[in-house]
Amino acid sequence: MKNLLVCTLLFASAFTxxxxxxxxxxxxAEKLAKVKEKADSPLYAPAVKTLLRDADKAxxxxxxxxxxKTMTADSGDxxxxxxxxxxxxxxxxxxxxxxxxxxxxxxxxxxxxLDRNKLGDMSKAVTTLGLAYYFSGDEKYAQKAVDFLNVWFxxxxxxxxxxxxYGQTIPGKNKGMGRGAGMIDIYSFxxxxxxxxxxxxxxxxxxxxxxxxxxxxxxxxxWMQTSPVAAEEQRAKNNHGLAYDVQLTAYALYTGNQDLxxxxxxxxxxxxxxxxxxxxxxxxxxxxxxxxxxxxxxxxGHMLDMxxxxxxxxxxxxxxxxxxxxxxxxxxxxxxxxxGKPQSEWPxxxxxxxxxxxxxxxxxxxxxxxxxxxxGYEAIGAQFRETPANKRIHLIYSLE
Numbered sequence: 001m002k003n004l005l006v007c008t009l010l011f012a013s014a015f016t017x018x019x020x021x022x023x024x025x026x027x028x029a030e031k032l033a034k035v036k037e038k039a040d041s042p043l044y045a046p047a048v049k050t051l052l053r054d055a056d057k058a059x060x061x062x063x064x065x066x067x068x069k070t071m072t073a074d075s076g077d078x079x080x081x082x083x084x085x086x087x088x089x090x091x092x093x094x095x096x097x098x099x100x101x102x103x104x105x106x107x108x109x110x111x112x113x114l115d116r117n118k119l120g121d122m123s124k125a126v127t128t129l130g131l132a133y134y135f136s137g138d139e140k141y142a143q144k145a146v147d148f149l150n151v152w153f154x155x156x157x158x159x160x161x162x163x164x165x166y167g168q169t170i171p172g173k174n175k176g177m178g179r180g181a182g183m184i185d186i187y188s189f190x191x192x193x194x195x196x197x198x199x200x201x202x203x204x205x206x207x208x209x210x211x212x213x214x215x216x217x218x219x220x221x222x223w224m225q226t227s228p229v230a231a232e233e234q235r236a237k238n239n240h241g242l243a244y245d246v247q248l249t250a251y252a253l254y255t256g257n258q259d260l261x262x263x264x265x266x267x268x269x270x271x272x273x274x275x276x277x278x279x280x281x282x283x284x285x286x287x288x289x290x291x292x293x294x295x296x297x298x299x300x301g302h303m304l305d306m307x308x309x310x311x312x313x314x315x316x317x318x319x320x321x322x323x324x325x326x327x328x329x330x331x332x333x334x335x336x337x338x339x340g341k342p343q344s345e346w347p348x349x350x351x352x353x354x355x356x357x358x359x360x361x362x363x364x365x366x367x368x369x370x371x372x373x374x375x376g377y378e379a380i381g382a383q384f385r386e387t388p389a390n391k392r393i394h395l396i397y398s399l400e
Contacts, residue, residue: 084170088108162216318371
């Protein structure tokens with residue numbers, strides 16, 4: 001009888017945990033469910049408290065729209081998303097400043113006039129509200145998230161058309177058309193979709209909302225596969241091309257196109273990893289930037305995003321290795337000697353945010369430890385990680 005009782009309790013516990021596990025792709029669903037069970041513990045309570053405080057701030061925000069911008073793309077349709085290349089500035093040698101010139105790593109504040117920052121605010125708010133709903137069960141957070149989604153994606157009067165034809169334009173170049181690089185503007189949608197998934201059982205996330213969002217992303221996937229602008233990003237040899245594949249996979253899975261997702265995942269090691277990582281672990285195209293450490297970490301983060309997505313389909317790309325040793329592990333081994341070191345020891349450029357990127361590197365090691373727990377990555381990162389206990393990253397990438 002005692003053994004029967006123990007088995008029953010274990011089964012009930014497992015059932016409860018499984019009931020809380022959402023079908024997320026980048027967030028590790030089972031880890032997140034375990035964190036939720038311990039949300040009141042000293043380990044996680046500070047981060048949950050801050051998360052809910054951030055969500056309360058989002059409750060007071062007015063949902064932004066692409067219709068808010070003062071400019072209109074050359075299409076004449078204000079619903080078309082429009083942004084400007086972040087590192088492009090007026091040419092001081094020209095009376096009208098055109099065409100703009102590039103200053104790598106230096107962001108032009110003119111970005112505020114267009115849609116990029118508003119899109120970021122919307123995506124961040126939806127993600128915050130989705131996580132807040134998941135940890136609190138409070139419907140007000142899900143309802144506000146849906147308000148943001150309605151304005152940006154669904155309402156015919158305010159929605160963004162599902163394309164980035166005018167993303168990352170450069171004044172004075174390309175006849176007003178955007179560039180493939182504009183695709184990176186919406187990378188945050190990959191995480192936002194996970195947050196939406198966490199809200200799917202809420203009252204606010206109605207069948208109409210779910211249907212509308214899936215239709216919008218279905219059209220976006222179609223645009224990504226047929227647009228010359230998107231094709232430019234798909235052909236990119238650096239972090240942009242890699243991020244394109246991560247996005248295409250995440251959006252395909254969200255819309256139910258598993259065949260496309262699997263095809264992209266299976267081609268990913270040869271097409272992206274082995275092409276961008278040298279046998280010694282260097283990522284040459286990222287190291288050529290003025291913020292070389294930042295871009296090295298940035299691209300590794302995208303690689304680990306794809307590893308997480310692939311793992312939900314039973315695919316292992318983390319351990320993919322070319323015959324001459326190109327792999328994510330090689331890229332990590334190249335990075336590790338510079339973690340916790342002064343900038344003077346970094347043999348490449350990093351014109352800003354050295355300490356911030358050091359902290360991000362420690363979290364890259366935490367995430368890598370999920371795929372290779374015996375490599376000692378977490379122990380290395382833990383030596384130098386200084387992230388306060390109230391930051392939500394402790395909830396998303398826990399050691400549970």
